[in-house]
Structure formats: C-alpha cells, structure tokens
Amino acid sequence: xxxxxxxxxxxxxxxxxxxxxxxxxxxxxxxxxxxxxxxxxxxxxxxxxxxxxxxxxxxxxxxxxxxxxxxxxxxxxxx
Amino acid sequence: xxxxxxxxxxxxxxxxxxxxxxxxxxxxxxxxxxxxxxxxxxxxxxxxxxxxxxxxxxxxxxxxxxxxxxxxxxxxxxxxxxxxxxxxxxxxxxxxxxxxxxxxxxxxxxxxxxxxxxxxxxxxxxxxxxxxxxxxxxxxxxxxxxxxxxxxxxxxxxxxxxxxxxxxxxxxxxxxxxxxxxxxxxxxxxxxxxxxxxxxxxxxxxxxxxxxxxxxxxxxxxxxxxxxxxxxxxxxxxxxxxxxxxxxxxxxxxxxxxxxxxxxxxxxxxxxxxxxxxxxxxxxxxxxxxxxxxxxxxxxxxxxxxxxxxxxxxxxxxxxxxxxxxxxxxxxxxxxxxxxxxxxxxxxxxxxxxxxxxxxxxxxxxxxxxxxxxxxxxxxxxxxxxxxxxxxxxxxxxxxxxxxxxxxxxxxxx
Numbered sequence: 362x363x364x365x366x367x368x369x370x371x372x373x374x375x376x377x378x379x380x381x382x383x384x385x386x387x388x389x390x391x392x393x394x395x396x397x398x399x400x401x402x403x404x405x406x407x408x409x410x411x412x413x414x415x416x417x418x419x420x421x422x423x424x425x426x427x428x429x430x431x432x433x434x435x436x437x438x439x440x
Numbered sequence: 441x442x443x444x445x446x447x448x449x450x451x452x453x454x455x456x457x458x459x460x461x462x463x464x465x466x467x468x469x470x471x472x473x474x475x476x477x478x479x480x481x482x483x484x485x486x487x488x489x490x491x492x493x494x495x496x497x498x499x500x501x502x503x504x505x506x507x508x509x510x511x512x513x514x515x516x517x518x519x520x521x522x523x524x525x526x527x528x529x530x531x532x533x534x535x536x537x538x539x540x541x542x543x544x545x546x547x548x549x550x551x552x553x554x555x556x557x558x559x560x561x562x563x564x565x566x567x568x569x570x571x572x573x574x575x576x577x578x579x580x581x582x583x584x585x586x587x588x589x590x591x592x593x594x595x596x597x598x599x600x601x602x603x604x605x606x607x608x609x610x611x612x613x614x615x616x617x618x619x620x621x622x623x624x625x626x627x628x629x630x631x632x633x634x635x636x637x638x639x640x641x642x643x644x645x646x647x648x649x650x651x652x653x654x655x656x657x658x659x660x661x662x663x664x665x666x667x668x669x670x671x672x673x674x675x676x677x678x679x680x681x682x683x684x685x686x687x688x689x690x691x692x693x694x695x696x697x698x699x700x701x702x703x704x705x706x707x708x709x710x711x712x713x714x715x716x717x718x719x720x721x722x723x724x725x726x727x728x729x730x731x732x733x734x735x736x737x738x739x740x741x742x743x744x745x746x747x748x749x750x751x752x753x754x755x756x757x758x759x760x761x762x763x764x765x766x767x768x769x770x771x772x773x774x775x776x777x778x779x780x781x782x783x784x785x786x787x788x789x790x791x792x793x794x795x796x797x798x799x800x801x802x803x804x805x806x807x808x809x810x811x812x813x814x815x816x817x818x819x820x821x822x823x824x825x826x827x828x829x830x831x832x833x834x835x836x837x838x839x840x841x842x843x844x845x846x847x848x849x850x851x852x853x854x
Binding site: 377378379380395399400402403406407 | 505576
C-alpha cells in the first residue's frame, strides 16, 4: 500500500469528518471510524475527483481502511 | 376522545444570529431583518432585498461529521428543532428510541441548492456525475430524517411540500396525530433556503420580488400598503414542540399556548391566483375544529406577502368570515420583518403567534403607512399602535401557490 493513498485518505477524512489523522491507520475499522457504505462511495468519489480517475463500483464490502484503499490503489498515478 | 395539544417548546434560526427572545422583541417592535443581498454569481450577479442568515454556520453549531450529509435547509432545520426541543425541557443528547414521538416538517424547496451546485459542476466544469451524498442531501424529507435520527424519533418522520403552506400543513398534521392519539409529542416546523441563483431568478421572472438597494431594502416589503411592490425572499427555520396536554402537565412542562384547531383545503381554481372563497372555507374549517366562534379570535397573523393580488384577497376573506367583528380584529403580517421563508413561513409565524398569545402583545405590520383601500375593514396593527392585547385565541394563515390553504388556531394556555 502506497503512502500517497493513505495520506490522501487521512487528509480527506480530516476535512470531511474531522477525524484525526493518527486514527486513520491501515487496519482501522471503517465502522469504528463512522464510515458507512454511503460515505465509502463518497470517499471513492473524492479520489476520482482528486486524481481524475474512474474507479469501478465496489464488488466486495470493505471493512478496514486497507481494504477500501485496495480499491483505489491500482488507479492512483505514481509520481 | 380528542386530546388537547399543548405547545411546550419553540425554536428558530434568528436571521441576525441572536436568540428567539431577541427575534420576538424585534418583531414586536416592527424591526426589519431585511437587508440588501448581493452576490458575484455568474452570468448575472444577484442584487435584491432579502433575509440572509449571514452568520449561520451549521458546521460550527452542529459539528462535523453530523453536517457532512446535510444541505443548508437541513442544517437550519435541525438547529431550530434542537432549540425547540431544549426549550421544551428535553435533552438533545438523548438519542434513545422514542416510539411515541415523531417529526412533521415543511419545506417548499428542500435541497434544491445541492442540485443547483451539481448542475453548475456538470455544465461549467465538465463533471460526469455527482457525489452520492447529493441524493440524500437533496431529498425533500432530508431535514425531517435528520431530526428523527438525531433525537431518536420512532413514531413518524413526515415531510410536507405545499409551497408556502408547507410548514403550516406540517404543524397541522402533527397536531392531528397528537389529537387523535397516534403520538404524544411531535416536533413540527419547517425550513427553506430560497437564496439560490435559479430560485431567485425564477421569482424575479414572475415579477413579484420587491426591488431595493442598500438604503431601501429594510423597507422593501410593505404588506397591505398602497405602495407595496412585492415580496422579499428569506431563508430560515422554525420549530414547535407539540405535546399531548396531559403528557405535558404530567411532566410539569411550561405550556406556551394551545394549538386548538387546523383547517386545510384546496381552491382548485388557479396555480397562482389567490381565491378568497377557498380562504374563507379554510378559516371556517379551522374555527370549527377549534370549537371557537369569530368573536373569540383577537389576532390574525396574516399570510400577507405584500403582493398586489394576495393582500386584498386575504383581507376580503377576513371581512367575510368575521363580518361585523372584522373592524376590531387585530391583523398584521410579519413578513415585512422576517421575509417570506417560503415553505418555512408558516412555522416562524406560528412561533410568533404562540408567543404573542403568551406575552399578551402582537406584532405590527412593519412598513405599513398608508393602507390600500382594498385592504381596509380590519384593525391593521402598525408600528407605534397600541399592540398589547389579552388574547383568548389567534389565527395564523398560510395560503399557497397551487391553491392549498392551511390555517392554524391557537388558544391561550390559561
């Protein structure tokens, strides 16, 4: 998992939900962070916006930050 | 057996960012919250008189993440509902399931703002699709849903969209739920945020918006005056806590007033032209429902939008219903102070009417100086008139585009 994906997620969650960055770890539970299914889609949309991507629909239900980032990771451009 | 309905809490978003007490005091003095409102919107900047709650910051009041999925109309509505809930002596931190408590909310425009923002994004910035939260932010029942979720209201979450009668219908239907034993407590009110580019332009196109600049805007809305030149848009929210009378007494709640009657009907004649026949019928239905006769009514909070056609129609209806008593009937429109809140107007006017009964003082029609002869025949309360009245009962009128009329009757708690 790249740092860039995690850092982007930390920044988004701070802006959107006022969640402290140190709580957004790869193994953090989405449920514990208060990220429901609607917010997961919203976050994927934010990634699409930020990196001008087209991320496919979720086929499995992610339960952690790592699993959610795995969906966007393949599409994030490498510096 | 029909149950009596007590009003045990009121709340609102004050346009000037102050308290409900300050708002009511200013309203009683006839002080206008209408100011010149201008934006740098493209293609044509906005420049109108309006009531803009400029200091309202939903994020600061409600906090993230609560506001992340809330349009401005939901944020304002939730703040008003919390205000009323607290005023009634309930705890906003208590989210326990309450099967006997519901919410009934009015809005004409709902989350129109979020869709307009989306349209701009798509057409100006080439965006293909919109954030998924736009769906739940834009739906008309968004505000009632948030109120129910935040307060644990399991009885009902109802939303009414009846143009300018939306909140009065929501309050009236909530009253019926308690009266008929379907709920013990209801949060009832409305919220609307019409200061949206497309909405303003549409009202402008209808040629019913009163013009004004920095200097003249506070006097732009002049109901019943010979010089009236149209309505003034306002944003805001207001809420009341309606409660089964026995339930309120049992918990030693302070009863502000009784909501004693509700009349609603439809003119079914014209989309925009007011029809005094329908208004007469709606007022009569409300009086019958409250088991009062015209002489019991001491004050009317009029719909009074300051349009050329609307004001005479309403006064004609009052003259017909109140007959010989009409000339002594205190009447005012408070829209010249708080603006026309569209679907929320009935809520803010219900709050004003309830507080008028409680405090024995009624608001004037601000900016009314020379009464239009077509609006004569009632006792118009102007700024500076004696407005201390020991009220037994009062009425709030709401008459909407589409011909939907909603009339609420309030009685003194004593």
